[in-house]
Amino acid sequence: MNQSVRVRFAPSPTGYLHIGGARTALFNWLFARQNNGVFILRIEDTDEARSTQESVDAILQSMQWLGLDWDEGPGRENSQYGPYFQMQRKDQGIYQKYVDQLIAAGHAYPCYCTAEEVESMRQKALAEKRNPKYDGACACLTPEQRARKSAEGRSAVIRYKMPGEGKLVLEDIIRGRIEFDNSSLDDFVIMKANGVPTYNFACVVDDHLMDISHVIRGDDHLSNTPRQIHLYQALGWTPPQFAHLSMIMGADGTRLSKRHGHTAVLEYRNDGYLPESMVNYLSLLGWSTEDSQQLFGHDELIQKFALERCSKSSGIFDVVKLQWMSGEYLRKKSAPELIAAFYGWLKATGREVIISGWDKALVEKTITLEQDKAKLLSEIPGLIDFFFTEKVEYKSEAVEKVFKTPTAKLVLEGSISKLTELSDFSAQSLEAFARAYAIDNAWKNGQVFHPLRVALSGRTQGPSLFHMMELMGREETVRRIKNCLTQFFA
RNA sequence: GCCCUCAUCGUCUAGCGGUUAGGACACAUCCCUUUCAAGGAUGCGGCAGGGGUUCGAUUCCCCUUGAGGGCGCCA
Numbered sequence: 001m002n003q004s005v006r007v008r009f010a011p012s013p014t015g016y017l018h019i020g021g022a023r024t025a026l027f028n029w030l031f032a033r034q035n036n037g038v039f040i041l042r043i044e045d046t047d048e049a050r051s052t053q054e055s056v057d058a059i060l061q062s063m064q065w066l067g068l069d070w071d072e073g074p075g076r077e078n079s080q081y082g083p084y085f086q087m088q089r090k091d092q093g094i095y096q097k098y099v100d101q102l103i104a105a106g107h108a109y110p111c112y113c114t115a116e117e118v119e120s121m122r123q124k125a126l127a128e129k130r131n132p133k134y135d136g137a138c139a140c141l142t143p144e145q146r147a148r149k150s151a152e153g154r155s156a157v158i159r160y161k162m163p164g165e166g167k168l169v170l171e172d173i174i175r176g177r178i179e180f181d182n183s184s185l186d187d188f189v190i191m192k193a194n195g196v197p198t199y200n201f202a203c204v205v206d207d208h209l210m211d212i213s214h215v216i217r218g219d220d221h222l223s224n225t226p227r228q229i230h231l232y233q234a235l236g237w238t239p240p241q242f243a244h245l246s247m248i249m250g251a252d253g254t255r256l257s258k259r260h261g262h263t264a265v266l267e268y269r270n271d272g273y274l275p276e277s278m279v280n281y282l283s284l285l286g287w288s289t290e291d292s293q294q295l296f297g298h299d300e301l302i303q304k305f306a307l308e309r310c311s312k313s314s315g316i317f318d319v320v321k322l323q324w325m326s327g328e329y330l331r332k333k334s335a336p337e338l339i340a341a342f343y344g345w346l347k348a349t350g351r352e353v354i355i356s357g358w359d360k361a362l363v364e365k366t367i368t369l370e371q372d373k374a375k376l377l378s379e380i381p382g383l384i385d386f387f388f389t390e391k392v393e394y395k396s397e398a399v400e401k402v403f404k405t406p407t408a409k410l411v412l413e414g415s416i417s418k419l420t421e422l423s424d425f426s427a428q429s430l431e432a433f434a435r436a437y438a439i440d441n442a443w444k445n446g447q448v449f450h451p452l453r454v455a456l457s458g459r460t461q462g463p464s465l466f467h468m469m470e471l472m473g474r475e476e477t478v479r480r481i482k483n484c485l486t487q488f489f490a
Numbered sequence: 491g492c493c494c495u496c497a498u499c500g501u502c503u504a505g506c507g508g509u510u511a512g513g514a515c516a517c518a519u520c521c522c523u524u525u526c527a528a529g530g531a532u533g534c535g536g537c538a539g540g541g542g543u544u545c546g547a548u549u550c551c552c553c554u555u556g557a558g559g560g561c562g563c564c565a
Binding site: 010011012014044046047049050111114115118119122125126128129130131132133157175178179180181184185186188189191192193194196198199200202203218219220221222223224225226244246247249251253254255281284285286288289290291292293294295311312313314315316317318320321322323324325327331370371372373374431434444445446448449450452453454459460461462463464465466 | 491492493494495496497501502503504505512513514515516524525526527528529557558559560561562563564565
């Protein structure tokens with residue numbers, strides 16, 4: 001397709017990377033990889049009050065967890081296009097240069113109204129249900145008037161001078177043709193009084209200077225786009241292609257926020273979701289194939305993704321489906337992969353203490369045994385912990401349900417000598433023993449299996465009983481049955 | 491108040507004038523089974539409303555309604 005695809009994800013470091021941002025990053029990344037293009041990470045830190053290094057770190061970490069590697073950006077500044085932090089670019093005078101150019105060409109002008117004056121005009125208009133757009137008064141100031149305002153000590157912002165008439169047409173890859181009347185747009189600020197560019201301006205300058213071919217972003221930016229296209233035109237540049245993604249909402253259909261659950265990507269990592277499930281799930285939130293395929297391999301997703309097939313309507317983030325998908329990926333893993341993922345999760349979240357003292361070889365065997373049970377990595381410890389405890393914790397409902405049966409005591413007592421004498425303590429042999437044991441005593445299988453299971457694990461649910469016994473070994477198996485008899489049947 | 495966008499099962503979605511409106515999650519039932527899962531089968535459930543256009547509209551157009559976004563010296 002396009003031989004020179006260059007796309008970017010441009011977050012502002014004012015908080016953690018949230019689900020919506022991650023989806024935007026993912027779609028950019030998919031598009032870049034699919035077209036052998038370049039994926040750029042640009043940090044838009046022009047909000048000096050709210051930008052933090054902590055946020056930058058969290059964003060980078062989130063991207064890494066998801067496997068969204070960037071070709072240019074923080075840590076990868078080895079190209080002609082850097083730097084990739086806007087405040088650094090500002091320090092190089094990049095934005096000032098184009099502000100000067102716009103002023104010289106009559107496309108921009110200094111405005112001496114203070115933030116307070118503008119804000120009160122805005123509030124007043126809103127209260128009177130009028131359009132709160134800036135009136136453009138400062139555009140008409142003569143050089144003398146400007147000099148006088150300056151002399152009064154008033155600092156100026158720079159505003160783009162919006163043509164009062166005409167239409168602006170946007171051809172969006174996802175949404176098609178959209179028209180905006182210039183008259184509905186006002187003279188927006190492109191540079192703040194402190195010399196820092198505003199979002200709409202910095203974004204345009206950088207996208208152009210970085211040779212961005214496609215701007216793929218959330219549709220909360222749709223209304224910004226006509227302003228930005230005006231800027232491209234005023235600067236004599238060709239705009240990139242635009243693709244506006246629909247928004248991601250919470251379960252009640254309102255904007256995704258904390259009260260809907262986790263919004264930060266890293267919280268899902270901490271909860272034990274597999275990153276590949278998050279990628280797969282997010283890819284389907286706003287995009288689909290013609291056959292509604294659900295699960296995609298890594299390369300398959302890159303190959304099949306299509307910007308043109310992205311949805312125009314917003315979607316609701318459904319954590320239940322994400323859970324299902326995480327389970328799908330968990331189950332598909334080979335034993336070594338699953339173990340590596342589990343240890344990786346413990347390490348990344350600082351929870352190694354959970355398995356301290358546990359026999360590593362046994363951990364790995366028991367995990368495999370319980371693989372079908374877990375959807376999240378975080379569920380694993382609770383599934384296998386009973387293997388590693390000295391003293392079995394008996395769940396009251398298990399005791400109630402299984403030990404209060406008339407045959408439980410007989411079954412357990414009789415099993416001790418049989419298990420001690422059993423020549424082969426393999427799962428297969430154990431199963432043969434248990435079935436024969438039941439038949440010989442005219443018990444149902446369940447009357448034998450259930451008490452044994454509870455005696456060994458303390459719970460009514462768990463892995464295959466005989467594999468469980470095999471892994472515990474004869475000595476531990478017998479020890480637990482004896483302890484159990486003492487504790488509940490003495 | 492002005493501007494922009496969107497609208498198919500509860501949720502994610504397929505559909506691009508004629509379909510028994512398909513798939514996935516969730517839910518329910520059954521099967522499998524030593525338990526719990528996993529797996530298999532079946533079921534439940536949808537084109538927001540009203541006008542057009544058309545032989546025929548989920549599909550094209552308009553209106554209504556609803557939802558979301560923007561109108562910051564935030565991004």
